[in-house]
Amino acid sequence: MAKQAKNNRNVAPFLLILALSIGLSCLVSGTSQYAGSASETGLRRVILFSLDSCNPEYFSAGYLPHLNEFIVSRGFKFKVANTILSSETQAGHTTMLTGAFPNSTGMFGNGLFFEDTGVDTGLVLDPAYRWVPTIFESLHVTNPGVTTAFVSGKWRLGPLLAEDADIVLTSPRSKIPIPRDYEALVGTPVTYMDGDLMDAWVFNALLQVIKKDDPNFVFVNLAQIDWVHHGTGAFNANMDRCLREVDALFASFFEEMRFMGKLDSTLFVFTADHGHDTIRDTFHINEFLEANNITAAMHVEGESAYLWLENIGQKATLLSLLNADPKVAFAIGREDYALYNLDAPRNRTGDVFISCNEGVLIANLPHMNPTMTGSHGGISARDVPMGWVGPACGITRIGYDYEHAVPHIADIVPTIYHLANWTVPATIDGSDLTSLITGPAT
Numbered sequence: 531m532a533k534q535a536k537n538n539r540n541v542a543p544f545l546l547i548l549a550l551s552i553g554l555s556c557l558v559s560g561t562s563q564y565a566g567s568a569s570e571t572g573l574r575r576v577i578l579f580s581l582d583s584c585n586p587e588y589f590s591a592g593y594l595p596h597l598n599e600f601i602v603s604r605g606f607k608f609k610v611a612n613t614i615l616s617s618e619t620q621a622g623h624t625t626m627l628t629g630a631f632p633n634s635t636g637m638f639g640n641g642l643f644f645e646d647t648g649v650d651t652g653l654v655l656d657p658a659y660r661w662v663p664t665i666f667e668s669l670h671v672t673n674p675g676v677t678t679a680f681v682s683g684k685w686r687l688g689p690l691l692a693e694d695a696d697i698v699l700t701s702p703r704s705k706i707p708i709p710r711d712y713e714a715l716v717g718t719p720v721t722y723m724d725g726d727l728m729d730a731w732v733f734n735a736l737l738q739v740i741k742k743d744d745p746n747f748v749f750v751n752l753a754q755i756d757w758v759h760h761g762t763g764a765f766n767a768n769m770d771r772c773l774r775e776v777d778a779l780f781a782s783f784f785e786e787m788r789f790m791g792k793l794d795s796t797l798f799v800f801t802a803d804h805g806h807d808t809i810r811d812t813f814h815i816n817e818f819l820e821a822n823n824i825t826a827a828m829h830v831e832g833e834s835a836y837l838w839l840e841n842i843g844q845k846a847t848l849l850s851l852l853n854a855d856p857k858v859a860f861a862i863g864r865e866d867y868a869l870y871n872l873d874a875p876r877n878r879t880g881d882v883f884i885s886c887n888e889g890v891l892i893a894n895l896p897h898m899n900p901t902m903t904g905s906h907g908g909i910s911a912r913d914v915p916m917g918w919v920g921p922a923c924g925i926t927r928i929g930y931d932y933e934h935a936v937p938h939i940a941d942i943v944p945t946i947y948h949l950a951n952w953t954v955p956a957t958i959d960g961s962d963l964t965s966l967i968t969g970p971a972t
């Protein structure tokens with residue numbers, strides 16, 4: 531890809547070709563009825579959308595009809611993909627943007643507990659805790675001509691992951707200022723609960739960055755689904771309205787891209803950092819341990835937790851007690867951690883990992899008993915959507931709801947590197963999906 535894709539403004543000499551190409555485009559797409567820019571050719575940019583907390587079921591005609599139609603009519607959709615454990619925002623996005631599993635990234639949830647010092651970060655913001663480079667950092671070294679942008683509705687992602695992105699547009703709570711030459715274009719972001727931005731602001735920021743600098747790689751976090759589900763849970767009237775709003779924003783964004791002639795020259799990737807559940811029960815872990823005379827340090831991540839046992843001789847008993855509890859999906863000792871890529875130093879991941887069942891939140895405070903809220907972190911929120919659209923890089927197997935393979939969000943970065951012809955860093959764990967998503971049209 532070229533260093534910087536620019537708008538093709540010099541269209542006057544090509545009016546006839548332009549009119550013909552737009553006419554043809556309208557015939558093919560059946561949508562845009564007005565004249566825009568001439569369509570670019572070749573692959574000019576990659577846009578990776580993370581719909582924070584989006585369940586795979588939402589990528590369907592019933593929930594996100596315009597987005598679903600865009601993917602299945604122009605590209606390839608997996609029925610389901612997987613994220614990491616614990617299925618949380620900071621660790622999920624770290625894997626998504628590095629192409630590496632938690633045992634390589636050092637990120638196992640939103641926060642980290644360090645057994646040697648007893649320090650619990652609660653929320654990891656400092657990139658020094660991360661062991662591998664992001665796509666922004668890698669490209670800076672291997673492909674310095676490639677330009678990047680980071681547009682996030684989540685304030686907490688920028689500090690951890692946006693280092694070395696050329697343009698960062700996010701919430702002021704991140705302490706990352708809006709670049710001066712973008713202030714008038716995007717306005718002062720209004721922050722909502724937890725400092726997350728609404729998706730309308732994010733889509734405008736995305737359009738402005740494409741119009742002004744048109745970077746080769748853009749990461750976009752859409753926080754609205756996450757914001758709504760944490761308040762009221764999954765699959766309800768609030769979520770239905772939220773999804774319709776997000777879907778309308780996608781529809782107008784695609785139309786704007788078509789008008790600018792940039793739709794076919796973009797590789798679009800759509801996924802999520804984790805899914806979400808409606809909380810209907812609580813697993814009081816302190817009471818459980820006390821009742822069984824077990825002492826352990828713990829770090830809780832929503833529906834999951836890591837335990838450091840004071841007496842390691844109690845591990846087998848603890849595992850059998852946990853695995854017999856109807857609220858627990860599974861509990862494993864660190865000898866089985868490699869199953870979920872949690873095999874990292876004990877100081878970060880402990881002796882025992884627990885995932886509760888769908889909708890069961892792990893509580894380590896006596897008064898915690900939430901109901902009708904949303905949460906994630908466990909195995910049931912590991913399922914996420916994944917879709918790829920990019921005719922310019924050979925994604926021609928359209929119309930799939932592919933169920934014969936379950937890709938991992940760690941596969942996204944290596945696949946992007948391959949399709950964009952960028953240099954793949956040595957820190958990648960994920961697989962290249964190119965052979966699955968390209969091929970003969972059906």
Ligand SMILES: [Zn+2]
Nearest residue numbers: 582583619803
């Ligand atoms: Zn999230």
